[in-house]
Amino acid sequence: MSYFCHFNAEQGCLRVQGELTIYQASATLxxxxxxxxxxxxxxxxxxxxxxxxxxxxxxxxxxKKSAPEVQLRHHSDAVIKVLSLTNLMTxxxxxxxxxxx
Amino acid sequence: xxxxxxxxxxxxxxRELLTDMERILLQLESFxxxxxxxxxxxxxxxxxxxxAGIFGFQHVVSFTHVVENVLDRLRTEEIxxxxxxxxxLLRCRDHISLLVDIADPEDAVRLASASQRxxxxxxxxxxxTPPQTPQAVVADSHQQHQWRLSVQIAADALRFGMDPLGFxxxxxxxxxxxxxxxxxxxxxxxxxxxxxxYLSFELALTTDASEALIKxxxxxxxxxxxxxxxxxxxxxxxxxxxxxPNDSSPELLARTIDKDAGQAHxxxxxxxHFRVQADKLDRLINLVGELVIAxxxxxxxxxxxxxxxxxxxxxxxxxxxxxxxxxxxELRMVxxxxxxxxxxxxxxxxxxxxxxxxxxxxxxAETELDKTVVEKIGDPLMHLVRNACDHGIELPAVRQQKGxxxxxxxxxxxxxxxxxxxxxxxxxxxxxxxxxILAKAKEKHLLTGDGHLSDSExxxxxxxxxxxTVEQVTNLSGRGVGMDVVKRNIEALRGSVELISPGTLGGTxxxxxxxxxxxxxxxxxxxxxxxxxxxxxxxxxxxxxLPKALCNADVVSTSHYINLRxxxxxxxxxxxxxxxxxxxxxxxxxxxxxxxxxxxxxVVDELLGEQQTVIKPLSGIFSHVKGLSGSTxxxxxxxxxxxxxxxxxxxxxxxxxxxxxxxxRHVRAPLAAC
Amino acid sequence: MTKRxxxxxxxxxxxxxxxxxxKSAGFEVIEACDGVDALKKIKGQRVHLMISDVNMxxxxxxxxxxxxxxxxxxxxxxxxxxxxxxxxxxxxxxxxAGAKAWMVKPFQPAxxxxxxxxxxxx
Numbered sequence: 001m002s003y004f005c006h007f008n009a010e011q012g013c014l015r016v017q018g019e020l021t022i023y024q025a026s027a028t029l030x031x032x033x034x035x036x037x038x039x040x041x042x043x044x045x046x047x048x049x050x051x052x053x054x055x056x057x058x059x060x061x062x063x064k065k066s067a068p069e070v071q072l073r074h075h076s077d078a079v080i081k082v083l084s085l086t087n088l089m090t091x092x093x094x095x096x097x098x099x100x101x
Numbered sequence: 102x103x104x105x106x107x108x109x110x111x112x113x114x115x116r117e118l119l120t121d122m123e124r125i126l127l128q129l130e131s132f133x134x135x136x137x138x139x140x141x142x143x144x145x146x147x148x149x150x151x152x153a154g155i156f157g158f159q160h161v162v163s164f165t166h167v168v169e170n171v172l173d174r175l176r177t178e179e180i181x182x183x184x185x186x187x188x189x190l191l192r193c194r195d196h197i198s199l200l201v202d203i204a205d206p207e208d209a210v211r212l213a214s215a216s217q218r219x220x221x222x223x224x225x226x227x228x229x230t231p232p233q234t235p236q237a238v239v240a241d242s243h244q245q246h247q248w249r250l251s252v253q254i255a256a257d258a259l260r261f262g263m264d265p266l267g268f269x270x271x272x273x274x275x276x277x278x279x280x281x282x283x284x285x286x287x288x289x290x291x292x293x294x295x296x297x298x299y300l301s302f303e304l305a306l307t308t309d310a311s312e313a314l315i316k317x318x319x320x321x322x323x324x325x326x327x328x329x330x331x332x333x334x335x336x337x338x339x340x341x342x343x344x345x346p347n348d349s350s351p352e353l354l355a356r357t358i359d360k361d362a363g364q365a366h367x368x369x370x371x372x373x374h375f376r377v378q379a380d381k382l383d384r385l386i387n388l389v390g391e392l393v394i395a396x397x398x399x400x401x402x403x404x405x406x407x408x409x410x411x412x413x414x415x416x417x418x419x420x421x422x423x424x425x426x427x428x429x430x431e432l433r434m435v436x437x438x439x440x441x442x443x444x445x446x447x448x449x450x451x452x453x454x455x456x457x458x459x460x461x462x463x464x465x466a467e468t469e470l471d472k473t474v475v476e477k478i479g480d481p482l483m484h485l486v487r488n489a490c491d492h493g494i495e496l497p498a499v500r501q502q503k504g505x506x507x508x509x510x511x512x513x514x515x516x517x518x519x520x521x522x523x524x525x526x527x528x529x530x531x532x533x534x535x536x537x538i539l540a541k542a543k544e545k546h547l548l549t550g551d552g553h554l555s556d557s558e559x560x561x562x563x564x565x566x567x568x569x570t571v572e573q574v575t576n577l578s579g580r581g582v583g584m585d586v587v588k589r590n591i592e593a594l595r596g597s598v599e600l601i602s603p604g605t606l607g608g609t610x611x612x613x614x615x616x617x618x619x620x621x622x623x624x625x626x627x628x629x630x631x632x633x634x635x636x637x638x639x640x641x642x643x644x645x646x647l648p649k650a651l652c653n654a655d656v657v658s659t660s661h662y663i664n665l666r667x668x669x670x671x672x673x674x675x676x677x678x679x680x681x682x683x684x685x686x687x688x689x690x691x692x693x694x695x696x697x698x699x700x701x702x703x704v705v706d707e708l709l710g711e712q713q714t715v716i717k718p719l720s721g722i723f724s725h726v727k728g729l730s731g732s733t734x735x736x737x738x739x740x741x742x743x744x745x746x747x748x749x750x751x752x753x754x755x756x757x758x759x760x761x762x763x764x765x766r767h768v769r770a771p772l773a774a775c
Numbered sequence: 776m777t778k779r780x781x782x783x784x785x786x787x788x789x790x791x792x793x794x795x796x797x798k799s800a801g802f803e804v805i806e807a808c809d810g811v812d813a814l815k816k817i818k819g820q821r822v823h824l825m826i827s828d829v830n831m832x833x834x835x836x837x838x839x840x841x842x843x844x845x846x847x848x849x850x851x852x853x854x855x856x857x858x859x860x861x862x863x864x865x866x867x868x869x870x871x872a873g874a875k876a877w878m879v880k881p882f883q884p885a886x887x888x889x890x891x892x893x894x895x896x897x
Contacts, residue, residue, distance in 0.1 A: 025295030053266060062289055086280055087279075107791035107792050155788070321875065
């Protein structure tokens with residue numbers, strides 16, 4: 001049940017660690033809003049996401065809608081699985097051929 | 102863990118549930134208003150059905166399904182438990198038990214007609230409609246079809262755990278799936294409600310799966326999905342579900358939950374149990390037996406060595422071994438209640454059959470005894486209870502004539518008494534008729550001589566083999582049918598049975614005395630010549646030295662009584678009894694033992710003290726020797742014989758009676774004062 | 776990440792069969808014999824799907840469901856309720872308490888696996 005959200009303002013990088021599901025959706029939304037408000041967010045590191053569901057997916061979609069310039073990076077296996085199932089790879093910065101990173 | 106094991110669990114569990122079912126049904130007859138009982142009754146069959154289903158035992162499921170429905174209606178008070186229905190349900194219970202025992206559905210065919218008969222009888226009580234034949238499903242198998250699905254999802258779906266990824270995954274396994282996720286509805290971060298669902302999907306599926314199989318994707322939680330399904334080739338449109346997801350007021354819900362939760366917590370948590378294979382337990386007990394012997398050997402050697410430290414270690418070891426022995430024997434102890442409970446049903450059915458009104462009272466159900474003893478006592482008890490109902494209790498009219506209550510009473514009672522369990526079967530019906538028994542015994546040539554017999558001796562004649570056969574049952578008020586078998590079975594358990602009857606008016610009591618366990622006892626060790634004997638310690642009242650005046654002479658062997666503090670005590674010379682060679686030493690001791698109301702003094706050479714004793718069966722060559730119940734191995738490796746005190750006492754009372762008969766009452770005069 | 780599934784049923788044989796089926800399909804399984812037991816066992820760990828019988832002693836399935844829906848760390852987890860055809864009223868109560876998925880007892884292991892695959896995709 002681990003979850004951790006860390007924003008490195010210097011690098012403009014937000015990293016979600018652990019679960020990114022409906023259980024963390026509220027907390028993650030707050031983190032996304034805060035990071036966007038700082039005007040420094042440039043990328044979202046998804047490499048440490050262990051569990052990912054539709055609520056998590058919607059958060060990424062909403063982030064892209066609010067801040068299209070933010071790059072999603074290092075998609076973990078859990079994320080890749082959902083993006084390929086819903087066919088949203090291109091929308092969420094996943095190269096369909098390379099399968100992520 | 103494997104399926105085999107799960108199957109074994111199913112059999113055990115079903116057997117338990119069906120036992121419960123019977124008990125609850127009988128209770129429910131007395132307390133029809135008890136909703137908890139009605140629920141529990143329903144649950145029994147519900148669980149059997151559910152478990153049988155998962156193993157694919159269709160023959161069990163189809164029958165229990167109807168019974169379950171009846172119990173469900175009983176539970177919701179749509180129908181009520183009449184005597185007729187209770188009878189029927191009890192028979193259904195028996196039938197389910199038969200069905201469960203047949204694991205192979207093919208064998209179930211021979212029970213089919215019995216099932217059908219019971220189902221017909223259940224007809225008026227159940228509301229089960231015959232299963233509808235499933236509607237023909239479009240789409241031919243092995244033919245690819247292209248389907249188009251449009252799925253709208255309720256905003257609440259994620260909160261209910263219904264993630265669209267689930268049905269997408271399912272559909273992707275059915276064939277080739279093209280997913281178009283519509284994310285336009287997802288708002289920007291500022292407006293996002295993170296737990297609401299904004300997604301919808303357009304799906305194109307190419308598959309040979311049937312329409313029904315595709316629809317199954319939305320079967321769970323279908324009121325959250327609105328699905329349009331269209332077969333592109335046939336352009337068939339099917340609307341699966343309509344209507345908005347229902348809403349419930351959270352505040353109201355929270356309040357009811359609090360209340361319910363409170364109730365759930367107040368209930369006492371049940372004792373935690375877990376199942377152990379019986380033979381594992383038996384193995385443990387055997388090993389503990391060996392451990393007891395080994396530990397006795399350690400003590401013995403430590404004693405011989407004279408080393409104080411070794412002696413102390415050995416003493417500590419002994420204490421621990423004793424604890425282990427007691428704890429492991431306790432593992433095998435079960436309450437006798439379950440065995441008693443079976444007789445509620447027996448008495449109930451039997452009284453209906455023979456037109457009597459009989460109540461069975463159970464006391465001491467929590468009394469514990471060894472599982473191996475419990476298993477073997479069922480049959481003898483059954484015999485005694487049936488006899489009490491059949492021939493002890495009179496017909497209601499007869500009882501009223503005698504000024505008794507029309508309803509007869511049979512009592513089962515159990516309690517612990519000096520290391521033994523006592524089970525009494527008591528009825529308030531006809532007592533025994535001394536004259537009739539005597540006459541019958543003479544007719545059967547069981548009596549030789551015309552000596553006077555005590556009441557107890559007369560009554561106990563019914564335990565003689567060949568005393569009574571079925572034809573004589575009624576004119577002898579029935580006592581004695583197979584009583585010799587009952588007695589034999591009880592004696593095989595190292596127990597005894599006696600009969601108490603105040604006469605023809607006042608009912609009859611059978612009192613069975615059984616050892617708590619068959620494996621290990623605390624014994625008292627004594628030596629006679631080269632041999633050592635073990636007396637079960639709980640039977641020992643006291644030990645004392647035999648007065649010197651009696652030791653050297655042969656007087657003791659010619660008399661059978663001594664005066665122990667002004668009490669006449671019959672004695673047995675073990676040396677003489679077991680025909681041991683040699684003469685007694687200069688000093689002799691008496692071990693006074695008691696069994697039930699009788700006491701006897703056993704004369705031995707030397708008292709050796711207490712010792713834990715592991716009982717080993719006697720081999721066949723000893724079977725003709727009366728008064729021995731087993732053997733044991735001492736720490737020294739020496740074999741010792743365990744005395745069967747009840748048998749010895751019986752011999753004494755026979756001896757007494759034969760003396761009485763010969764009117765040689767002088768011999769009863771105590772020989773000497775101790 | 777291995778998906779963890781809870782099965783609550785007072786029948787040990789049903790639990791064993793469900794557990795066997797799910798484990799061999801790659802799930803991790805927690806077994807509980809009633810609601811109270813289940814609440815104790817899921818404490819502090821993520822469960823991806825719960826399967827609960829309705830009729831159980833001690834704490835029945837509906838009470839368990841209501842309790843689960845109050846727990847922040849479990850309230851969004853899907854619950855499949857196992858029921859009999861005859862229990863329509865229970866179903867209505869369960870719907871109100873937040874159970875959206877129902878399975879009719881008795882079921883075969885394969886049916887269970889199919890249902891699970893829809894709610895807890897591996």
